[in-house]
Amino acid sequence: MAIVEVRHLTKKFEGNATFAVDDLDLATTEDEYLVLLGPSGCGKTTLLRLIAGLEQPTSGEVLIGGEPMVGLPPRARKIAMVFQSYALYPHKTARKNIEFPLKASGMEPGDRAKKVEWAAELLGITRLLDRRPRHLSGGERQRVALARALVREPDVFLLDEPLSNLDAKLRATARDDLKQFQDRVGTTTIYVTHDQVEAMGLGDRIAVMSEGRIRQLGTPHEVYHDPADTFVATFLGSPPMNIVERDDVLVGFRPESLLPKGVVEPDDDAVSVPFSVHRVENLGSERHLVGTVSGIGADTRVIAMLPSTVSVEVPVDETAEFVIRGADLRFFDKDTGGRTARRRL
């Protein structure tokens, strides 16, 4: 419904030497699900709060639907936000919580009730409407917070780590709910998280952030397979991309690309490397082999990841021949960490 754009956005908190957000440019597309991903302290929440109007930028512009927003209070921005804590009003029932923004807009009580019913039905919380937040579970609270955001019919949804308060099992279903929810309402959404699984699973595009800047903006596939620099390469993926130093370049490859010879069909540029395994972690669906790889560059401790469908025996404390396909190799500049041209090994 609206494009969110920030231009040369900078935020420096008083007393801090570094910039929380550093000359940042970013634009969503129409109805996009954009995820801001980064480690804690990277400025992703600050960026969201700047868009919401809860913080004022040191310099730069924020535009929503083409309109400049800097200087406008949050209430004038047609946004809805879900906080990490859900920030439900503890003294109000779920119904009153959802109704609260409608009251602010001066809607008639009859229309308000209808709107609340509609949102509650959409999120399946109709039977919870008369409970107070402390009598709701984590997942239910999240739904109430979403319903409250929904009734405003905002131009933009801003979600600040809405899943981090849920336990792991609930998180998977809540993630599914969130995605379905966005598909249905189809509103531009900016979602902040430090969890790459959420980012990969939910985002149309992911903006990977570090130190107040965007390191890479791309689809989940792009940021995973074509990381712009070593930061993105090692931040995404679990375990992260292996990086081996060779002369003036850094050679990167994903753990799942380092496979025993014979398991994988080598391409033209494939390299064969001796890999001495120190330790094997069997995680059920996959095996992690921790060991030292040589033959690419300096001997480096790396991790290979074998799916459980690969049943090759890998003896510990022995060296075996492993293969990395040329297409799976990524090259980075040793000084800047940025991507450089592919070369033959």
Place this chain on the structure above:
Amino acid sequence: MEAPSAATWRRRRRLGRVGLYTLVVGFALFAAFPFLWGAITAFKADQDLYNRDNNPFLFNIEPTMQHVRLLFEGTAFNTFVWNTLVVALLVVAITLLASLPAAYSLARLNLRWGGAMAIAIFMVYLIPPSLLFISLSRMVSFLGLQDSRWALVVLYPTITIPVSVWLLMGFFKGIPKDIEEQAMVDGYSRLGAFVRTVLPLSFPGMVAVIVFSATLSASEFIYALAFVSQTSQKTISVGVPTELVRGDVFFWQSLQAATLLVAIPIALIFNAFLKRFIAGFTMGAVKG
């Protein structure tokens, strides 16, 4: 040794209960005793009270309403009560109006001098009134409020506001910032968010402030004695002792009646708000 049977445990528990209740009832009697004695004294005839051979806790002669009547008809007791109510109400209002915004700003807005200002406000409270009233008397006469209950209306907040600011600050800090910000995103101004979310959530703190300010206004003595000497302007705390001790004659029965008439309503109010009141003081303290 054989383990105690269930019956033994039951007996022990019952004994424990009896012990507990004996203790509680004993303590309650101890605390209420001065008031009971006062209640008996208030209705005693002079010949009964001033006879040393009489039991002071019983009516040895017919009780009399004479002294209670004296209190209402022979003194300006009703005026004192009225003055106290007016002063208390205004002091409560001024205290809330000043300390709510002050505490909120100190707790929430990251002001550069916020910490220092909070300490400065507290310092004001540490200066004893018995020293302060000398300089305050200059201000009171400058304002033209000498010998008037209005002097008390402007003076008591100097005691109540610092305490209330600190009490409420602890409260506001205990309320997650998210909730206010959510309200601001949901369409309210900062003031609107404050009134609709922060105030209801800090209700126990406000009750504590109200009770504290009101009881202080009713019980404060030094300022009331120093700045008000006209009968029509006196509050209870100073009116009763000054008007019922004439020279070296103590009107004991009327004094006791006056004390009870003030103490009982305050006790009832305290009781009604006891839970909130305790929550107010302890929550502010813990989360501050």
